[in-house]
Amino acid sequence: MRLPSLSLLSAAASVVFGFRLPAPGNPEYQSLALKDRALRARQSRVTDSTVEQQRAAAVKDAFTFAWNGYFTTCKGQDELEPVTNTCTNPRNNWGASAVDALSTALVMGSQPIVTDILDYIATIDYTTTATEVILFETTIRYMAGMLSGYDLLEGPLSNLTTNASAVDTLLAQSKSLADSLSFAFNTSSGIPSNHLYFTNQTNDGATTNGLADIGTLCLEWQHLSDLTGDPSYGDLAQKAETYLLNPLPESNEPFPGLVGTNVNISNGVFLDATGGWNGGDDSFYEYLIKMYVYDSSRYSNYSDRWIMAADSTIKYLTSNPASRPDLTFLASYVNTTFVNSSEHLTCFDGGNFLLGGSVLGRQDYIDFGLALVNGCHDLYNSTLTGIGPEIFSWNTTGVDSTNEAFYHANGFYITDPLYDLRPEVMESFYYAYRITGNTMYQDWAWNAFVAINATTRVGQGFSAISDVDAANGGSFDNVQESFLFAEVMKYSYLIHAPDSIFQVASNGTKNQFVFNTEAHPLKVFGPPV
Incomplete structure (x- = not known):
């Protein structure tokens, strides 16, 4: 079973009364959940737009709460450790949480936070780190x-x-960072080193x-x-990418379009x-189609390679428990031997x-994508916390x-119960809603958000948890990436937000932006598709 959804009540409380969504261990949670059942029974009286506005406002409230906790305690440092209210610097002490938060603050219209981040970014020295x-x-x-x-x-x-x-x-600092990183590509092949000093x-x-690591730089x-007019940056990433688009030896491409790892x-x-x-391996395949979205005229070869990988994935890696x-689910492979874990x-x-x-106008890919989304939704729908595990x-x-009873009921068993605040299931819910318009995916996303808020919120932020199938998520790992x-x-x-130019295209429109693997929207350069 899973924790019940707080649905409209928790969102309405946040918007109308200024309440935050209940945190783990808060006795309000069960009380609100009981009241929510009655409220959801009357939900048909509330317009869809009102539901969306309230949910979006509740998420914005949670973002603002986490931002205030981070920026008050850890301004200039990378991450807040929310359990101990201390700071850590796994990303070179350049303020990773602030830079990562900028595009989200922008799409939420949080002007004071945007101003704070812009002021901070101007102070970063990307030329040095120990x-x-x-x-x-x-x-x-x-x-x-x-x-x-x-x-x-x-x-x-x-x-x-x-x-x-x-x-x-912002553009000048991006250039400064790239200039500092560029020596990574100074190898005999042009394949970059990933760990630098x-x-x-x-x-x-x-x-x-x-x-x-190689294939998630090109975008x-x-x-x-394209923004600076200096081709050297793109040339570095594109040269490295050519080895992935034309892989050798042939034996290490066990299925057309699907390659090895190292x-x-x-x-x-x-x-x-x-x-x-x-x-x-994941974001290499992700970027093949996203480079086509970015510029379909220059990168049609990327989409060709994605189609090969997609067709082989459907033919060979599809797995039904x-x-x-x-x-x-999708199996992985060792040569041509399949591994049923994910x-x-x-x-x-x-x-x-x-x-x-x-x-690409391919309904078969859309249908297969929806089947994968449904499988990942069941990961969340099967655990005590309502959150999916790290590995299954x-x-x-x-x-x-x-694990026999769990497997027979749910089609999988958990091999690593950690939840590290990961976004991938929410990401796929988002694409499913944008591309189909089916509000069921909004409901799934809302339920997942409520479960994440109820289980991982602690101190002045949110923490990874040790066990998604344990009461209260087991223990807090004191990590807020x-x-x-x-x-x-x-x-x-x-x-849940209104349609806008930076959203993934829907209803026959074209993509004006494309999201990188960290969900930062980048403006497309070529003809929108």
């Missing part, structure tokens, strides 16, 4: 966060600041880099080139045929198939007395 820099994480969080802020403030949300120089600074312009000495670095930095050759849509054949990270897959089907399996050889601001809050808000 700690290891991760190229992939820095690109998707910092660079994309600033480029997205620039696009939104130069375009549809220009009313949220009168400080033109602060907007220009600015103090002496070196790396960690690794001889390999991963599929997602941000190309967009920087790439030799010195020559760009794949070193294995292990892969799938799980973490470490024996105990619940109505569910659809991750919360993988649950972006439904949204990616939906986006691909929408822009439907491999029948792993079913024992401890910056992607809570960038992704969980943004998708939870936008699915």
Whole structure:
């Protein structure tokens, strides 16, 4: 069973009375839940637009609460540790939570927060840090966060600041960061190193880099080139990408379009045929179709490669658990041997198939994407907290007395019960609603948001929890990653927010923006699709 949804009552309390949604352990929660059942019985009397407004306002309230907790205690540092109300700096002490929060504050129209972040970003020195820099994480969080802020403030949300120089600074700081990172590509092949040290312009000495770490740079670095008029940034990422678009040796592409994970930095050759849509590989496939959305005239070859991967995924990786054949998950592979386990990270897959089907006019991809969304919804619908686990399996050889009943009822069993504030299920709900218009997906997103708020909210923020199938989520892990601001809050808000130019296209419209893997909307450069 799962905790009951607070539905309209909790949102209305936040909007009308100024209450915050109840936190874990708050006795108000059960009381509100009981009252909510009666309220939902009368929900047909409330217009859909009122429901959406109240839900969006409640999410904005939660975002503001978390932002105030972070910025009051940890301004200039990366993340708040909400249990101990202390700060941590896993992202080079450049203020990751602030930069990641900018595009969400913008789409929510939170002008005071936007002003605080713009003022802060102007003070960051991206040329120096004493700690290891991760190229992939820095690109998707910092660079994309600033480029997205620039696009939104130069375009549809220009009313949220009168400080033109602060907007220009976003682009200048993006360039400064890219200039600092560019030595990563100084290898014999052009495949970048992922772990960097600015103090002496070196790396960690690794001889390999991963599929997602290489293949999730092209959108941000190309967009920087397009905005600055300097092709060098995009050229670096595109050269690395060519090894992934034309993989060698052929044996390490076990299915058409589906490749291995580890790439030799010195020559760009794949070193294995292990892969799938799980973490470490995931956003390579995600960006293939998103580069086509970004510029369909320049990157049609990316969509060709995505179509190959999508067709092979449907043909070879589709898996229906024996105990619940109505569910659809994606297996991974080791060579041509399939592995029936998956991750919360993988649950972006439904949204990616939906986006691909929408822009390519392929109903089969849309239908498959919806099946994947339904499977990931059941992850949330099957646990005590109403939140999905980090890792799960439907491999029948792993079913024992401890998980047999759970597996037979739910079609999977939990192998890692952590919830790290991940956004992927909410992300796929968002795409499902935008592309189909079915309000069921709004309800699913709202229920997930209420469960996350009720279980992970602690102190002045939100924390990872140890066990999604334990009372109150087990224990708090005292981690509030910056992607809570960038992704969980943004998708939870936008699915209920009014239509706008930066939303994923719906009802036959064209995409004016494309979301990077950290949910930062970037303005498309080519003909909208």
